[in-house]
Amino acid sequence: MENYDVAIIGGGSAGLAALQHLSSLGKQAVLIEAAKTVGSKNISGGILYSKKPKNGKVFNVEDVYGEQFFHDAPVERLITKYILHTTSRDKLYSIDLTSAHKYQANFGYSVLLNSLNSWFAQIANESAEKQGGGIVPGVHVSNILFDEGKTVIETDELKEFGVKAIIAADGVNSEVADLTGARQKFSPEELYQGVKVVVKLPEDIINERFEISSEEGAAHLFAGDVTLGHIGGGFVYTNRGTVSVGAVYHYDSLMSHPTEPHELVDALLDNHLVREFIKDEVPIKEELGHGLSKEEQLKIRFGASKLLKTWDDLRTEFYSVRGRRNLIETGKYKSEQEIKARLDTIYHDLNTKYGIKFSTDYVELEYSAKLVPDGKRCRMKRPFLKNILFIGDAAGRGIFIGPRIEGLNVGIDDAVRAANAVSRSIERNNFSSDYMGEFYTKSVEESPYTRDMREIDKDYLKIFLDAAKGVPKDIIGSRYGTIIRLMSSGTLRGLAVGFANMLGYDRLLPLVESEETYVQVPTELAERLGRLVSATYTPKIMSISQRIANLQYDDDSVSHIRIIDSKSDFMKKMVVLCPTKCYSSENDEVTLQHEGCIECGTCARETQWKHPRGEKGIAYRYG
Amino acid sequence: MASLRVAVIVKMEPDFSEGNVSYNSDGTLNRAETKNILGPHSAIACRAAFYTKVIYGAEIYVATMGPPIADSALQQAQLISNADNLYLFSDRIFAGADTLATAEVLKTGINMIQEQGKKVDIVFSGHRASDGETGQTGPQTAWKLGYTFLGNVISYYVDIENRKIRAKRLISLQGFYDIIEEVEALLPVFITVDPLYKANYDTITQRLAFMKHRKEASKKAQDYKQYLNVLNAQQLGVDPKLVGLPGSPTIVYKVEKIPKAKPTRRATMVDGSDRGQIVELATKINQVLSGAVVE
Numbered sequence A: 001m002e003n004y005d006v007a008i009i010g011g012g013s014a015g016l017a018a019l020q021h022l023s024s025l026g027k028q029a030v031l032i033e034a035a036k037t038v039g040s041k042n043i044s045g046g047i048l049y050s051k052k053p054k055n056g057k058v059f060n061v062e063d064v065y066g067e068q069f070f071h072d073a074p075v076e077r078l079i080t081k082y083i084l085h086t087t088s089r090d091k092l093y094s095i096d097l098t099s100a101h102k103y104q105a106n107f108g109y110s111v112l113l114n115s116l117n118s119w120f121a122q123i124a125n126e127s128a129e130k131q132g133g134g135i136v137p138g139v140h141v142s143n144i145l146f147d148e149g150k151t152v153i154e155t156d157e158l159k160e161f162g163v164k165a166i167i168a169a170d171g172v173n174s175e176v177a178d179l180t181g182a183r184q185k186f187s188p189e190e191l192y193q194g195v196k197v198v199v200k201l202p203e204d205i206i207n208e209r210f211e212i213s214s215e216e217g218a219a220h221l222f223a224g225d226v227t228l229g230h231i232g233g234g235f236v237y238t239n240r241g242t243v244s245v246g247a248v249y250h251y252d253s254l255m256s257h258p259t260e261p262h263e264l265v266d267a268l269l270d271n272h273l274v275r276e277f278i279k280d281e282v283p284i285k286e287e288l289g290h291g292l293s294k295e296e297q298l299k300i301r302f303g304a305s306k307l308l309k310t311w312d313d314l315r316t317e318f319y320s321v322r323g324r325r326n327l328i329e330t331g332k333y334k335s336e337q338e339i340k341a342r343l344d345t346i347y348h349d350l351n352t353k354y355g356i357k358f359s360t361d362y363v364e365l366e367y368s369a370k371l372v373p374d375g376k377r378c379r380m381k382r383p384f385l386k387n388i389l390f391i392g393d394a395a396g397r398g399i400f401i402g403p404r405i406e407g408l409n410v411g412i413d414d415a416v417r418a419a420n421a422v423s424r425s426i427e428r429n430n431f432s433s434d435y436m437g438e439f440y441t442k443s444v445e446e447s448p449y450t451r452d453m454r455e456i457d458k459d460y461l462k463i464f465l466d467a468a469k470g471v472p473k474d475i476i477g478s479r480y481g482t483i484i485r486l487m488s489s490g491t492l493r494g495l496a497v498g499f500a501n502m503l504g505y506d507r508l509l510p511l512v513e514s515e516e517t518y519v520q521v522p523t524e525l526a527e528r529l530g531r532l533v534s535a536t537y538t539p540k541i542m543s544i545s546q547r548i549a550n551l552q553y554d555d556d557s558v559s560h561i562r563i564i565d566s567k568s569d570f571m572k573k574m575v576v577l578c579p580t581k582c583y584s585s586e587n588d589e590v591t592l593q594h595e596g597c598i599e600c601g602t603c604a605r606e607t608q609w610k611h612p613r614g615e616k617g618i619a620y621r622y623g
Numbered sequence B: 001m002a003s004l005r006v007a008v009i010v011k012m013e014p015d016f017s018e019g020n021v022s023y024n025s026d027g028t029l030n031r032a033e034t035k036n037i038l039g040p041h042s043a044i045a046c047r048a049a050f051y052t053k054v055i056y057g058a059e060i061y062v063a064t065m066g067p068p069i070a071d072s073a074l075q076q077a078q079l080i081s082n083a084d085n086l087y088l089f090s091d092r093i094f095a096g097a098d099t100l101a102t103a104e105v106l107k108t109g110i111n112m113i114q115e116q117g118k119k120v121d122i123v124f125s126g127h128r129a130s131d132g133e134t135g136q137t138g139p140q141t142a143w144k145l146g147y148t149f150l151g152n153v154i155s156y157y158v159d160i161e162n163r164k165i166r167a168k169r170l171i172s173l174q175g176f177y178d179i180i181e182e183v184e185a186l187l188p189v190f191i192t193v194d195p196l197y198k199a200n201y202d203t204i205t206q207r208l209a210f211m212k213h214r215k216e217a218s219k220k221a222q223d224y225k226q227y228l229n230v231l232n233a234q235q236l237g238v239d240p241k242l243v244g245l246p247g248s249p250t251i252v253y254k255v256e257k258i259p260k261a262k263p264t265r266r267a268t269m270v271d272g273s274d275r276g277q278i279v280e281l282a283t284k285i286n287q288v289l290s291g292a293v294v295e
Ligand SMILES: Cc1cc2nc3c(=O)[nH]c(=O)nc-3n(C[C@H](O)[C@H](O)[C@H](O)COP(=O)(O)OP(=O)(O)OC[C@H]3O[C@@H](n4cnc5c(N)ncnc54)[C@H](O)[C@@H]3O)c2cc1C
Pocket: A009, A010, A011, A012, A013, A014, A015, A032, A033, A034, A035, A039, A041, A042, A043, A044, A045, A046, A047, A048, A049, A139, A140, A141, A142, A169, A170, A171, A172, A174, A175, A176, A194, A195, A196, A246, A247, A248, A369, A370, A371, A372, A391, A392, A393, A394, A398, A405, A406, A407, A408, A409, A410, A411, A611
């Protein structure tokens, strides 16, 4: 049997940071990832933050990857604008929360996880190779055995191997946690379900629409009636040449009155402001060559789609500074005018030769979904078992406070702490719980992120209170009246927050994270104070079956999920709550078609749930 | 020093995948218009050689006989096998060679490599080419080299210390196909690789080595000319009488036209986004299955 010092299970941003940091400390580690290529199973919203808390220290992405992060990492845009919109049909009341975004932050970049994680993987793998380790993709860990003082890892693909320590970074639906009994599966109260679509939009158009430069980015958040009555909210983040439109909702709220996940994104896409944000000039897909022979039709369709692609590619380049420069520098075109002229010609040809017309709509590239753990409720208080340390989503560590959704930076901070603990253990050859697990727990407890999961930060709260100054008190309602009054004075605020923190998040949350906060108050705000925004078109929102058809899977012949009780209430809810409609109900029994599964974990609680075997299942292109 | 030295002989072939083939008006293959690629069977041979790289750290030579443009096939071969050296045997006088004359060039080439003091332990080749389909070049080269010949190999293991190879081959026996025969032979051997060949990398160390070599291969292949040696007949020192047309006892009497399949079936395109068409299709399937489909 082969032996390695450390195995990191899971190559999301947390696992990769652990590999990079351990390697930089000169330690040997191998990272096992189920996806065929690292990054293709990870999704996020997402904004990747780097933080500078007033008290204590967190380990940021640039601490792990160094200066090259700023030069080479494929991040999308530096977020400079952060606005909350409350909605009531076509009315919107907006509050600028840029100061909340900048609060204790070095920066926040919008990111797409597929490309970002594969960059992390490339860097981490190079460092790991130098220590005799590296990344092994396409392998699914299926079991962990503790055998006479040895820790043995079994996989679906490889021969078993022994390790001294494990860092479990296998995400919110951690099988390592499940297999070893390190923690219970998360319950609906502890989770959020996130659903996202990536929309294509040329760079310059994004700049103009969102009133930003190429060096800037915008984040728009939504609460009110777009939530369809659920606790949570929507977001629109600008990427370089795409826009991420997503919705994150409290799972418990979805369980209590189930709504199909895609409807929550659809509600957002249908919002008048969002419609205007993402609109573009889109060719109408009509049947070409009507009345001609099949062969002729095929020829025409082939020609048209080829020309359309040329138009689309050239247009994307033309509408971006880098793209334009590139086209001219490589000598393909002499000037911008020339590119524009070429574009016009193609457009004209599409119109006259093929009868293709254009209309205003939006272009959707990818649909995705995943559970997100709410660290306030479910973080592992002691994130280890024997010689296994849990990090990131696997440890239930993520920050959910108002519009703050932070899992990426938290996972990276955990990763460094875990790597430090493991490295220290290697030096002493002591992997006992007392030496390694306890050390890691202490370090994680000291992390300012843990503090954020434990208690209210009165300064962060103040930003919201200040932003809400203009809001009539009667909207805030009798329930919050006292709170607001208490909070508006500095001394009282300190006292109130202190008292609230003594009560603890457990008692406080039902009050704060309620339909009133996320739905009723914002809706009323928009209704009474909002401005009318009316979109100029109605988007043809992609159907869920089209969305699934656009995804890439490597189907596994064997299902990775097994229904335990096909008649349970839980399973019946899954018929509605599975984001890709894998469940259907017939004669009171729920059945599963696993092929469309995107491994979100929504059904994991009451099923026998595993990730698919190595290389199998979903492969996202954007994430 | 590498403990194992391996050569792969490959062939550039027309790309027969859909949409890439071009025909002359008389129905024969238009070689000039059809894109050329590394033959699919050669690619499998390269994969088999790559296994020796990953597992035994072998030194790999890839060789082909062909026109100067065949260097792109060598580049593809390097990408798959992480080869250390590429050899292109190219000369006008090689033109018109049959399998025997080709084998002569390849044999001379491999011997030339050996003369530089580097004994080649295993030679891999595809089990046949897609455009010639004779499957003769391999065995003939083996015979000329005097190597033990192992055909249709689907997996193998090398015992470096004892200079032995153990291989599984797919054979047909007494009318049964797909019989797996396990054989052991002393090195050196000549292996033709079966399309069912599968490499198993089933330990962490092997997977890490696999990833490392794949990365190295793509780096090398970007710069493949640096590894390329082009040799003509004179440099190789082949006997002109034994190569090209003069060296070819086979006479191709006639090449049949590529027959156009008679349309016995008719395909109808169904647009998946059109509900009407899907219903129509479902109705048809139902009819064909004589109503066996209930819904
Ligand atoms: C819609 C949405 C919006 C979000 N927005 C933000 C945001 O704006 N900012 C932010 O910071 N965070 C955000 N998050 C949270 C953030 O995306 C996650 O916290 C983060 O991606 C988790 O990283 P991870 O490495 O812990 O886990 P993951 O990224 O889930 O990685 C786990 C990996 O382990 C692999 N794996 C699992 N089991 C096995 C096994 N048995 N064997 C081998 N491999 C295995 C998986 O394939 C996967 O690659 C958002 C999440 C969602 C869903």
